[in-house]
Amino acid sequence: MASELHETIFMAKQERHKNLFLNYKNLNMFPVELLKDEGLRFLERLYMKRNSLTTLPDNLAQKLPNLIELYLHSNNIVVIPEAIGNLARLQSLDLSNNALQLLCPEVGRLRSLRHLRLSNNQLKNLPSEIGDLQDLETLDVSMNQLMSLPDSLHRCVSLQNLTVDHNLLSHVPRQLCWLHCLNQLSMAANRLTFLPLDLGRSRELQFVFVDNNTDLKGLPSYMYNKVIGCSGCGVSYQGLGGEMGEVLRDALIGLPAEVKVIGSEKDNVVPLEELAMRTLHHIHQQHPAGLNLLPPISLPKALLDLLQFPLGHCHRCSQAMFTITYPKFFPLRDTALAGVHRRTTVSFVAYCCSSHCHRTFDLQG
Known part of the structure; x- marks a missing residue:
């Protein structure tokens, strides 16, 4: 096996291969042949799936400076060196099915990175520096131990596909609603109790999967009007009718901690704190430097x-909201999607800015 590996790397050097496949080679250590002398400076793609690597060399970027893709699926990597951030041309990094407990902040220096796959590891958090990856299109952190996502993810302005299935998330940062390129969001099998009020406001977001968040x-x-997956969500309250059913349903809908007041159809006056926030927001939007003049x-x-x-923004008139919302419920079983999601009792909720919008909002209008 060692002689075969040596010959493979020797041929790659001699013929200046751009792709090198070292999958299933029973490697316990990164091959020193790849790092000798000038290394493989012409190599662009390195595949090392199903080995037993536990770490990467510190001089990887120095010896393989033109790597575009690094595929390390199914190894035993516990830590990646800070020097990983020196791979300036790297576009795809796959560390799925390893033993990562920590993702170093230096990953935020991979400014060319477009695809980052970290599924099936032991990550408990992500560094805020991940928000520096403005070209990132795919992020897969499913099957980890994440309890939250960094708010800085909203800076990944090119993100199209975010997969966070099988983690421990109890909430989703509302900042994710500002990812205007996001097309698919998958958060199945977590501990979600509510979703951001603006989720789905972007036309680009078409697929949302929240299955098995009970x-x-x-x-x-x-x-x-999106493609949604929500089987296994909600608890059954069928058979409860009238006012008692409405009260219970109101209590079941989780809302972010920032919501200080839940308005009703009968409220005609918006709280002063809310009016002040809306005014400040309007000044800030119209004149970004305006707040500095106050x-x-x-x-x-x-x-x-x-x-x-x-x-969030009012589902009726798009007015920004800060401390109050007027929720209006549309049980999914009463909508056109009832036949698709027979197993769920989840409701659609319209979040409105006033009692007027609450009264006049129609889900199908």
Whole structure:
């Protein structure tokens, strides 16, 4: 096996191969032949699936500077060196089915990266630096131990496909709604209790999968015309009718912690705090430097963050909302999608900015 490996690498050097396949070679260590002398400076794609590697060499980028794709699926890699960030041309990195417990912040220096696959590892968090990957199109972190996603993900402006299945997520950052290129979002088998109010507002987002989140009872009504997967969501309250059924359904719909007031159809006055936030937001949107011209604003950081990323936008009139929402429920079993999702009792929820919008909103309008 060693002689065969040596011959494969020797031929790659001699013939200046751009692709090198070292899959299923029973490798415990990264082959030193790849790192001798000048290395394989012309190599663009290196495939090392199903070996027993536990780490990568610190001088990988120095010896293989033109790597575009690094495929390390199914090894025993526990840690990747900080020097990984020196692979300036890398576009695809696959570390699925390894033993990663930590993703180093230096991965944020891979500015050419388009596809990052980290499924089936032991990751408990992602570094905020992942938001520096502005060319990233695919991120797969399914089958890990993530309890949250970094808010900085909204800076991955090219992200099209985000897969976070089989983790421990209880919520999704509302900032993800600002990923205007996102086409598919898969969050099956987590612990979600609610989804961001604006999820689905982007026309580009067409596929949302939230299967087997048993505490998830509501989907934002923006998702009504999307392809959704929600079997296994919600609990059965069939047979409960009238006012009691409505009260229970209201209690079952989870809302973000920032929601301070849940309005009803009878409320005619929006709280002063909400009106102030809407006014500040309007100034900020029309004149980004406008807030600097005002006296110092004494608001908690959470509210200041809301000025940049509102809690949501009214499903009726698109007014930004910050501390109050008027939810209106449309049980999925009463909609046109009932036949597709027979096993779920989840509802679509329209989040409105006022009692007027609440009264006049129609899911199919």
